[in-house]
Amino acid sequence: MDLLAQLAPILLIFVVFWLFIIRPQQKRQRERAGMLNAISSGDRVVTIGGLHGTVESVEEKTVVLRVSENHKMTFERSAINQIVKS
8 A cells, every 4th residue: 555655646647748748749740640641742832941842743752842933852751841731
């Protein structure tokens, strides 16, 4: 009984830590991975550096973006921050 009373606060801290920090972070990681896998040609995107462009082609690890009429740039897929909704 005495051991349980000593461990209860530590267990409570761990449960609160898991609920408010670990679980939401895992959810954000799953959502980001899904977004990166859903990128396709024609999507308007914003990179982590703030560059806006349209996806020209998608490869396994890279994405080619058209940033202006005459300029294309290649980025790692992980550099895409968000897909812009029309």
